Amino acid sequence: MTDTTTRRSRDDSDEFETIAEMEAESRPGPEGQPHGDDSLIGRFDRWHLNRFSAWDAVKAVALTTFLLLIFAGGSVRKAADELKPGLGRDIVKAIGGPAGWVSDNLPFSDTRRDLTSWLSPDQQLSGQSFRAGPGGAGTPAAQVPTTPQPLHRLLVTGDSLSTPLDIELARKLADQGAAVQVTRDPHLATGISNSGLVDWSQLSSTQAANDDPDAAVLFIGANEGYPMPDASGAQVSCCSPQWEAIFRSRVGQMMDNYLRGGVERIYWLTVPTQRDPARKPIADAVNQAVEEAAADRGAAVRVVDLRPTFTPGDTYRDSIDINGKQTIVRESDGIHLNEDGSSVAADLVLAAMNKDFDY
Amino acid sequence: MRRGRRAGKEQHGERERCREPCEDASAVHPGQFSSIARPARAAGGERRRQVLFPTVEFAIFFPIVLALSWALMPSQPLWKPFIVVASYVFYAAADPRFCLLLAAITLVSQLAVVGIHRTEDERLRKWITAGGVVFDLGILAVFKYYGFFVTDVSDVLDSVGLGMPLPLATIALPVGVSFFSFQAVTYVVDVKRRQAEPASLLDAAIYLSFFPHLVAGPIVRASEFLPQLKTPRDPHRVAVGAGLTLIALGLVKKVMIADYLARELVDPVFAVPQAYSAPDAVLAAYGYAAQIYCDFSGYTDIAIGLALLMGFVFPQNFNSPYRATGFRDFWRRWHMTLSRFLRDYLYIPLGGNRKGKVRTYINLMLTMTLGGLWHGAAWNFVAWGAYQGTGLSAEHALKGRLGRIFPGWLRWFVTFNLIVFGWILFRSQDLSLVGDYVSALTRSGPATLYSVPVVGAILLVIGLQLLPERPTEGIELRLGRLQPLVLGAALALVVLVVGATVPSQGVPPFIYFRF
Numbered sequence: 001m002t003d004t005t006t007r008r009s010r011d012d013s014d015e016f017e018t019i020a021e022m023e024a025e026s027r028p029g030p031e032g033q034p035h036g037d038d039s040l041i042g043r044f045d046r047w048h049l050n051r052f053s054a055w056d057a058v059k060a061v062a063l064t065t066f067l068l069l070i071f072a073g074g075s076v077r078k079a080a081d082e083l084k085p086g087l088g089r090d091i092v093k094a095i096g097g098p099a100g101w102v103s104d105n106l107p108f109s110d111t112r113r114d115l116t117s118w119l120s121p122d123q124q125l126s127g128q129s130f131r132a133g134p135g136g137a138g139t140p141a142a143q144v145p146t147t148p149q150p151l152h153r154l155l156v157t158g159d160s161l162s163t164p165l166d167i168e169l170a171r172k173l174a175d176q177g178a179a180v181q182v183t184r185d186p187h188l189a190t191g192i193s194n195s196g197l198v199d200w201s202q203l204s205s206t207q208a209a210n211d212d213p214d215a216a217v218l219f220i221g222a223n224e225g226y227p228m229p230d231a232s233g234a235q236v237s238c239c240s241p242q243w244e245a246i247f248r249s250r251v252g253q254m255m256d257n258y259l260r261g262g263v264e265r266i267y268w269l270t271v272p273t274q275r276d277p278a279r280k281p282i283a284d285a286v287n288q289a290v291e292e293a294a295a296d297r298g299a300a301v302r303v304v305d306l307r308p309t310f311t312p313g314d315t316y317r318d319s320i321d322i323n324g325k326q327t328i329v330r331e332s333d334g335i336h337l338n339e340d341g342s343s344v345a346a347d348l349v350l351a352a353m354n355k356d357f358d359y
Numbered sequence: 360m361r362r363g364r365r366a367g368k369e370q371h372g373e374r375e376r377c378r379e380p381c382e383d384a385s386a387v388h389p390g391q392f393s394s395i396a397r398p399a400r401a402a403g404g405e406r407r408r409q410v411l412f413p414t415v416e417f418a419i420f421f422p423i424v425l426a427l428s429w430a431l432m433p434s435q436p437l438w439k440p441f442i443v444v445a446s447y448v449f450y451a452a453a454d455p456r457f458c459l460l461l462a463a464i465t466l467v468s469q470l471a472v473v474g475i476h477r478t479e480d481e482r483l484r485k486w487i488t489a490g491g492v493v494f495d496l497g498i499l500a501v502f503k504y505y506g507f508f509v510t511d512v513s514d515v516l517d518s519v520g521l522g523m524p525l526p527l528a529t530i531a532l533p534v535g536v537s538f539f540s541f542q543a544v545t546y547v548v549d550v551k552r553r554q555a556e557p558a559s560l561l562d563a564a565i566y567l568s569f570f571p572h573l574v575a576g577p578i579v580r581a582s583e584f585l586p587q588l589k590t591p592r593d594p595h596r597v598a599v600g601a602g603l604t605l606i607a608l609g610l611v612k613k614v615m616i617a618d619y620l621a622r623e624l625v626d627p628v629f630a631v632p633q634a635y636s637a638p639d640a641v642l643a644a645y646g647y648a649a650q651i652y653c654d655f656s657g658y659t660d661i662a663i664g665l666a667l668l669m670g671f672v673f674p675q676n677f678n679s680p681y682r683a684t685g686f687r688d689f690w691r692r693w694h695m696t697l698s699r700f701l702r703d704y705l706y707i708p709l710g711g712n713r714k715g716k717v718r719t720y721i722n723l724m725l726t727m728t729l730g731g732l733w734h735g736a737a738w739n740f741v742a743w744g745a746y747q748g749t750g751l752s753a754e755h756a757l758k759g760r761l762g763r764i765f766p767g768w769l770r771w772f773v774t775f776n777l778i779v780f781g782w783i784l785f786r787s788q789d790l791s792l793v794g795d796y797v798s799a800l801t802r803s804g805p806a807t808l809y810s811v812p813v814v815g816a817i818l819l820v821i822g823l824q825l826l827p828e829r830p831t832e833g834i835e836l837r838l839g840r841l842q843p844l845v846l847g848a849a850l851a852l853v854v855l856v857v858g859a860t861v862p863s864q865g866v867p868p869f870i871y872f873r874f
Binding site for chain 1: 414415416418419421422425426429432452506510529530531532583592593594595596597598599600601602603619622630631633634667668670672673674675788836839840843844846847848850851852854855856858859860861862863864865
């Protein structure tokens with residue numbers, strides 16, 4: 001315990017005369033000295049807290065783990081589903097499966113949920129989930145105004161690709177003095193082909209209803225390629241024409257949800273080529289599906305194609321020429337745009353929006 | 360029509376989710392801009408996965424490692440390789456390639472230490488030490504600062520005709536490189552100074568990779584950790600109560616306070632400060648002070664708690680920093696293991712205060728500016744470090760006069776607000792945004808982000824640090840003495856409550872993982 005009366009105090013006026021004195025300051029001082037012994041390595045000994053055994057530690061942690069498994073085993077199972085394939089996921093899955101089963105068959109999990117659900121920061125989603133299988137050609141082209149309309153509210157959303165694009169758009173509009181409310185709503189680690197974390201059909205309906213945007217900017221596609229069910233329920237793997245048709249249908253459902261919810265224009269950004277060649281078939285299928293779904297919906301959906309700017313010739317590059325200077329525009333993962341890249345993408349979006357909106 | 364629809368929704372409870380700026384949507388005035396952020400800023404998912412304590416994976420990893428660690432502890436030839444492998448598995452969760460980097464730093468530092476130990480020639484010892492330190496810091500420089508040099512610094516040099524053509528490249532920052540490279544430096548230098556004995560390669564590998572402190576400290580000196588490896592940890596003297604209490608406290612600090620404040624207040628304002636006015640900007644600055652303390656000290660609490668359960672003791676890293684009454688006092692309470700590293704391995708070797716007043720100020724400025732740069736490769740960190748150096752220098756110049764002229768509460772008030780202002784430099788993404796933030800501080804406008812939980816969380820974090828030390832220590836001590844099984848059950852309860860506050864996208868990474 002601290003006892004300031006027993007320590008030799010240094011006030012602000014003290015100066016070290018010698019290096020030895022300075023170094024002495026860093027060595028352990030009298031017991032209870034809070035700063036002289038700035039490591040306080042012996043504090044647990046001094047406070048007599050080393051009073052239990054290793055077996056106590058193991059038992060206590062085992063009890064914690066056991067209680068968590070029976071109260072929240074389903075969370076372990078869900079976490080496994082969200083992990084990338086690999087040994088780590090297999091291990092979590094091997095534990096999460098039985099833990100989830102136990103948790104499902106005991107009343108504790110429901111009790112926990114009832115007691116703590118009010119603490120969740122997640123928004124409640126409404127609307128329909130994705131329909132299974134490929135849909136039709138989409139809704140007829142919506143009537144859109146031919147003259148620029150006022151822009152009051154802008155939604156910027158998507159997966160991790162959409163940030164920091166969202167921040168760049170918000171800053172650029174703010175710098176222009178535009179009276180626009182920008183709602184930034186990135187949902188990291190989510191995908192249209194994987195509804196494990198969030199169902200983008202429900203989310204798009206909810207965003208349209210709650211945020212009431214005049215325009216929506218979507219940048220999503222870093223986390224796609226998951227198998228999706230066809231109309232019969234059979235899983236279709238990426239990136240066959242059938243997978244692309246299902247993906248197109250899902251993208252179309254999202255577009256329709258926004259448009260039916262009152263969004264006048266959608267600006268959907270394509271995924272620029274990524275460094276890893278294995279990702280190219282996925283990005284190609286995603287971009288193709290977006291372009292086709294947008295074409296079905298006429299001028300209400302504009303595709304902002306980033307590929308000619310960031311990866312001309314379909315060739316990945318870290319940097320591009322910006323104002324005569326080679327500038328790195330990608331993150332080190334070779335997938336995401338960095339701040340400079342997002343700034344360029346934001347300029348492209350604003351250029352497209354300028355044709356449709358006054359702000 | 361639109362505004363009417365929005366108003367109708369708010370009456371049905373939508374205001375709660377949208378927070379105050381949503382109200383602006385129904386009454387956007389010309390020239391008025393607003394921004395709503397609803398992000399749970401997780402860096403998981405398709406971005407590179409980070410090593411996190413509050414994850415399901417770690418909740419599975421740790422009990423297994425803990426049990427095996429104590430089971431193998433009596434047999435050191437088995438325990439030592441086991442703990443190295445476990446730590447590398449932990450680190451590989453971030454990116455397996457970086458394990459090679461960690462191994463390289465370990466090997467080179469060990470070679471340097473053996474070389475230093477085997478010679479009595481002081482010049483040779485110096486040269487070998489310099490070689491080891493240059494390698495350790497070189498790794499840090501390449502991975503952390505290369506991009507900064509070929510872009511920002513190159514721009515500055517270009518402007519004065521000293522441009523250096525360096526190839527552009529994106530380099531991934533290995534998690535924790537700032538911490539383990541500094542620890543490697545302490546190992547080499549401590550042995551050179553004869554403050555630590557050379558360890559075996561296995562012990563050195565454990566010291567540098569031990570997973571509780573691997574990715575974000577605390578920066579444990581070789582002379583503190585290596586002696587703990589000399590004999591097996593005593594299985595009858597384990598601070599189980601303190602360990603579990605610290606883990607629970609750290610989780611609450613990180614997930615329930617730091618992440619909450621980031622989500623509801625800090626991230627939106629710092630992302631687009633142009634969109635906010637003085638009341639929100641002021642609150643967000645205080646909010647960030649609370650957030651960064653809870654985030655980093657929360658991590659440290661968990662790290663120290665995990666280590667205690669495994670029988671190891673780490674140095675203290677925080678001591679109620681916001682009760683400081685001066686910059687020097689602050690740096691004795693904030694990130695204590697970094698400030699003593701800077702003092703012992705930079706400030707004192709530079710000459711400290713032994714070479715006159717001018718050199719003292721230069722040394723303080725240099726030490727703190729480099730300390731700022733350690734936090735990140737950006738000019739705002741340089742500015743933050745220089746700001747801290749200026750504060751320390753000013754204090755040094757005034758010597759004890761401040762204490763005689765001003766009462767303690769006034770010194771605290773001024774120090775606290777100067778520290779909070781410094782956090783604006785630290786948190787802003789670049790210097791232009793610092794300017795935008797300062798403009799926001801002077802712009803009149805509505806308070807849109809105030810809520811009872813947000814203000815309450817800030818007051819709680821700051822207020823608890825102002826309480827007398829004895830009562831808070833007394834509570835910690837009493838908790839630490841409870842029966843382990845009681846605390847184990849309590850920890851489960853805390854995890855369940857804390858877990859309920861985690862957004863579906865997961866727990867955002869600790870702020871100091873970026874450093």
